[in-house]
Amino acid sequence: MSAITTRKAGRFIGQSVARKEDRRLLTGHGLYVDDVSLPGMLHAAFLRSDVARGTITRLDVDAARALDGVVAVYTWSDLHGTFGEAWHTMLGEELQVPPPLAIGDVRHVGEPIALVVAESRYLAEDAIELIEVDIDAGRAVVDFNTAAADTTNIVHQAWGLTSNAMVEVPFTPLSPDLDEVFANAAHVVECTVEQNRYLCVPMEARGILASWTPGRDEMDIVASCQGVHETRIFFSRYLQIPESSIRVSARDVGGGFGQKMFVFREECAVVLASRMLGRPVKWVEDRRENLLAASHSRNETGRVRLAIDADLTISAITVDHVADVGAYPPCPAIIDPMLLPGPYKIPRLGFSMAMVWTNTMGKGAYRGPWMFETTAREMAIDHAARTLGIDAVELRRRNLLAASDLPFTSPGGNLFKEITPLETLEHALTMLDYDAFRREQVQARAEGRLLGLGVCAYVEPTSMGVQSLASEGATVRVETSGKVMAFLGTTSHGQSIETTMAQVVADTLGVEYDDVTVVQAETQSTPYGPGTGGSRTAVIAGGAAREATLAVRDKVLAVAAHAMEAAVDDLDIDGGSVFVRGTPVKSMTMAEVAKAAYRNAHLLPPEVGSGLEATVRFRPNTFPTWSNATHLCVVEIDRASCIARVVRYIVSEDCGPMINPTVVDGQISGGVVQGIGGVLLEDFVYDGDGNPLTTTFVDYLLPTTTEIPVVEIGHVVTESSTNPGGFKGMGEGGAIGAHAAVANAVGDALAHLGINVLKTPLGPNDIHRLLVEAGAD
Amino acid sequence: MSTHLVSMTVNGIERHARVEPRKTLADFLRDDCRLTGTHLGCEHGVCGACTVMIDGRATRSCLVFAVQTEGGRVTTVEGLAPDGELNPVQAAFEAEHGLQCGFCTPGFVVSATALLERNPSPTDDEIREGLSGNLCRCTGYQGILRAVHRAAQSMGARQS
Ligand code: FES
Numbered sequence: 001m002s003a004i005t006t007r008k009a010g011r012f013i014g015q016s017v018a019r020k021e022d023r024r025l026l027t028g029h030g031l032y033v034d035d036v037s038l039p040g041m042l043h044a045a046f047l048r049s050d051v052a053r054g055t056i057t058r059l060d061v062d063a064a065r066a067l068d069g070v071v072a073v074y075t076w077s078d079l080h081g082t083f084g085e086a087w088h089t090m091l092g093e094e095l096q097v098p099p100p101l102a103i104g105d106v107r108h109v110g111e112p113i114a115l116v117v118a119e120s121r122y123l124a125e126d127a128i129e130l131i132e133v134d135i136d137a138g139r140a141v142v143d144f145n146t147a148a149a150d151t152t153n154i155v156h157q158a159w160g161l162t163s164n165a166m167v168e169v170p171f172t173p174l175s176p177d178l179d180e181v182f183a184n185a186a187h188v189v190e191c192t193v194e195q196n197r198y199l200c201v202p203m204e205a206r207g208i209l210a211s212w213t214p215g216r217d218e219m220d221i222v223a224s225c226q227g228v229h230e231t232r233i234f235f236s237r238y239l240q241i242p243e244s245s246i247r248v249s250a251r252d253v254g255g256g257f258g259q260k261m262f263v264f265r266e267e268c269a270v271v272l273a274s275r276m277l278g279r280p281v282k283w284v285e286d287r288r289e290n291l292l293a294a295s296h297s298r299n300e301t302g303r304v305r306l307a308i309d310a311d312l313t314i315s316a317i318t319v320d321h322v323a324d325v326g327a328y329p330p331c332p333a334i335i336d337p338m339l340l341p342g343p344y345k346i347p348r349l350g351f352s353m354a355m356v357w358t359n360t361m362g363k364g365a366y367r368g369p370w371m372f373e374t375t376a377r378e379m380a381i382d383h384a385a386r387t388l389g390i391d392a393v394e395l396r397r398r399n400l401l402a403a404s405d406l407p408f409t410s411p412g413g414n415l416f417k418e419i420t421p422l423e424t425l426e427h428a429l430t431m432l433d434y435d436a437f438r439r440e441q442v443q444a445r446a447e448g449r450l451l452g453l454g455v456c457a458y459v460e461p462t463s464m465g466v467q468s469l470a471s472e473g474a475t476v477r478v479e480t481s482g483k484v485m486a487f488l489g490t491t492s493h494g495q496s497i498e499t500t501m502a503q504v505v506a507d508t509l510g511v512e513y514d515d516v517t518v519v520q521a522e523t524q525s526t527p528y529g530p531g532t533g534g535s536r537t538a539v540i541a542g543g544a545a546r547e548a549t550l551a552v553r554d555k556v557l558a559v560a561a562h563a564m565e566a567a568v569d570d571l572d573i574d575g576g577s578v579f580v581r582g583t584p585v586k587s588m589t590m591a592e593v594a595k596a597a598y599r600n601a602h603l604l605p606p607e608v609g610s611g612l613e614a615t616v617r618f619r620p621n622t623f624p625t626w627s628n629a630t631h632l633c634v635v636e637i638d639r640a641s642c643i644a645r646v647v648r649y650i651v652s653e654d655c656g657p658m659i660n661p662t663v664v665d666g667q668i669s670g671g672v673v674q675g676i677g678g679v680l681l682e683d684f685v686y687d688g689d690g691n692p693l694t695t696t697f698v699d700y701l702l703p704t705t706t707e708i709p710v711v712e713i714g715h716v717v718t719e720s721s722t723n724p725g726g727f728k729g730m731g732e733g734g735a736i737g738a739h740a741a742v743a744n745a746v747g748d749a750l751a752h753l754g755i756n757v758l759k760t761p762l763g764p765n766d767i768h769r770l771l772v773e774a775g776a777d
Numbered sequence: 778m779s780t781h782l783v784s785m786t787v788n789g790i791e792r793h794a795r796v797e798p799r800k801t802l803a804d805f806l807r808d809d810c811r812l813t814g815t816h817l818g819c820e821h822g823v824c825g826a827c828t829v830m831i832d833g834r835a836t837r838s839c840l841v842f843a844v845q846t847e848g849g850r851v852t853t854v855e856g857l858a859p860d861g862e863l864n865p866v867q868a869a870f871e872a873e874h875g876l877q878c879g880f881c882t883p884g885f886v887v888s889a890t891a892l893l894e895r896n897p898s899p900t901d902d903e904i905r906e907g908l909s910g911n912l913c914r915c916t917g918y919q920g921i922l923r924a925v926h927r928a929a930q931s932m933g934a935r936q937s
């Protein structure tokens with residue numbers, strides 16, 4: 001692991017420079033939404049449904065309205081007709097955010113029914129207690145595996161629908177000879193992989209502060225979000241006012257992981273309340289609300305079939321994929337069957353898919369939203385190895401793509417180049433000392449210990465060209481002082497963007513890292529950006545920052561060449577000065593160049609433009625930018641407690657050249673621990689009536705320092721040709737790989753007892769049940 | 778609701794305010810003292826983001842009412858670096874990438890500072906145990922654990 005180094009003149013890309021964000025955050029001077037207070041500010045709280053499905057028969061808010069300190073109580077009838085369209089650029093017009101408050105019925109526990117606005121959050125919560133609501137409960141649809149076939153209980157009956165299937169694609173063979181290949185395969189292995197429901201759980205829950213100024217008719221928003229520009233355009237449509245009348249900022253955001261990518265219905269209600277009251281209204285949810293009513297994720301099932309030849313070549317793979325999207329999914333578009341074959345040379349593919357509505361909280365994006373394809377495949381490969389009595393590592397070695405197999409077009413049409421699946425597998429195995437591990441495992445089993453190794457290899461489609469996600473903008477300016485500012489359309493929520501993008505700008509221009517300031521998460525000074533998510537910052541925002549800086553560099557050189565009476569081609573920039581190559585005594589500081597460009601602009605000849613500023617939008621030349629990795633996880637299960645403990649965790653990854661290796665390792669570790677949590681600790685549970693059972697941190701368990709291993713990370717570096725820096729995205733990979741690696745490790749630890757692990761979670765109760773069922777308890 | 782006068786020392790400064798008895802210390806610090814470095818991640822005593830020191834002991838300020846702290850000596854994250862110089866724990870968090878989004882960070886920094894005051898040379902297990910009441914969702918705890926080891930070393934070196 002690389003050590004942090006402080007400033008080093010010249011080259012910053014590739015260095016683990018100290019983060020620009022840290023000082024304010026370490027001293028308690030971050031500025032998260034709840035830290036912002038405005039004069040006259042009011043506080044909001046929601047009354048939420050405690051019934052999963054039912055009709056609202058009575059809603060009486062009179063007592064709440066009468067409480068001292070309560071300024072307003074809103075129900076649907078108060079908000080009806082006060083807003084326009086409710087859609088996001090990335091998701092399109094079809095997916096409207098549901099109405100801010102329940103209309104006449106409720107479709108999941110936690111659905112907002114009424115909004116109280118009061119002088120304090122304490123008073124708003126008091127008033128919630130005074131609202132009387134009667135709900136005539138119906139039969140809730142909870143099990144997504146049977147929901148599509150249920151024609152009696154329909155989640156969206158009130159919309160006139162007769163099915164619970166939001167999307168259904170029948171089985172589609174992408175290879176004409178698929179049936180034949182399965183019929184003639186030496187082995188056909190089939191299994192159903194089930195993944196549990198787990199959630200983003202940013203440590204800062206959702207929050208928004210909306211402030212409408214009557215007269216000026218302007219809306220100021222501070223939001224805990226992943227994209228200020230999308231928040232602004234969303235509310236421009238929603239409030240039916242021009243974008244220019246809305247300002248959105250998010251100085252510090254306490255994590256998002258996909259959850260805060262889109263505007264939620266509660267935020268809509270708060271914004272409307274502020275406009276109606278002409279006062280600032282703040283809503284910061286509590287943890288129960290966040291667990292209950294911010295987006296849920298995972299919860300998918302896949303029946304996977306593999307056709308395997310006698311020489312262990314996998315000749316075809318299929319999946320029947322079903323995903324639970326809940327009642328109102330903030331972002332349901334998460335199935336990408338084309339990713340199913342992953343980094344393997346598997347030539348044939350077939351799939352069916354269904355996204356199914358249930359009376360549960362809706363599905364949203366979570367770090368690697370299409371990670372189930374990896375989970376399903378990697379768990380099925382382990383299952384196949386167990387079934388055939390061969391080594392799962394060997395099966396992967398036979399079938400993984402190596403650099404020498406590239407370019408390779410997968411049966412789903414993905415063109416792979418510049419990836420290193422087999423290389424990262426071998427690298428990771430070396431880091432582990434694979435043979436030594438297997439010897440230790442034999443020994444452990446002989447002693448009655450349960451020790452297992454899980455492998456997961458994947459490719460990650462980073463920086464995807466999905467509509468608005470395809471580009472980012474940057475404005476770079478040498479200020480009149482000679483210092484540099486870069487304005488980006490990103491909204492960092494932990495990704496270190498103020499640091500990494502400053503590294504790119506400093507190196508590209510030839511100035512000190514300390515002299516570059518990155519401004520982002522603020523709509524008025526920065527170019528449009530679709531939001532920070534999808535492992536896109538290094539590639540796309542980095543590309544924009546670099547291109548804009550290069551354009552500024554040309555302007556600096558032109559001004560300096562004139563002032564120094566030198567030819568542009570003879571000049572270079574380093575350490576913040578422009579100098580004649582080979583004659584370092586003849587030089588100008590950036591401050592002197594700025595003086596020539598701004599203060600003495602009247603002396604510049606016409607061919608040299610004024611100012612030292614450029615704005616560029618950047619789009620990679622190809623989509624997506626593939627990165628890849630192999631994860632290895634070793635667990636030991638304690639027989640008495642049935643707790644699986646991660647003993648070692650190894651990642652070998654290829655995200656190309658790293659802008660800041662420490663930041664890369666931090667992103668990987670964070671994702672890995674989210675995956676460990678998702679398998680071994682976290683599980684959001686509903687009972688059969690749709691009542692949530694895990695709405696506090698006492699029931700919904702996050703990993704802590706006592707459950708996690710040291711994450712050992714190795715890098716195989718292959719440059720990408722999609723962007724000038726050669727970078728690849730990597731923000732989601734840790735979470736994508738960890739689920740299957742951990743589950744497979746538990747599977748390997750139990751395999752010799754005849755236990756076949758295909759389902760998560762794998763907490764102590766689950767493992768105990770598996771042992772009992774196998775008669776091994 | 779009735780209010781009570783409460784007085785305490787926060788980061789060395791005397792504070793007096795009239796508060797409702799139900800107001801938590803966390804809300805008193807954030808709203809009445811405008812010290813917003815103390816964060817609320819769960820308000821039910823699990824995440825540790827609200828950790829402050831009361832009379833030298835790390836305490837979850839979401840579980841304590843302001844009136845219960847009457848006469849107490851409270852140190853928040855803002856009080857750890859009063860003259861702008863990071864304390865050894867904060868400096869180690871910076872050096873070891875112990876934070877990403879920074880939301881959990883004040884709680885960790887206060888907990889770790891209290892831990893090292895109690896036990897200046899903890900083992901890895903003692904550090905893990907000592908910080909197990911603080912949740913971080915970003916870092917996977919890797920940089921945090923390295924940071925606390927580093928802080929212990931640097932503080933030990935300074936003392937010897
Ligand atoms: S906010 Fe106090 S422990 Fe979470």
Ligand code: FES
Nearest residue numbers: 877878913914915
């Ligand atoms: S740094 Fe984000 S929660 Fe810890």
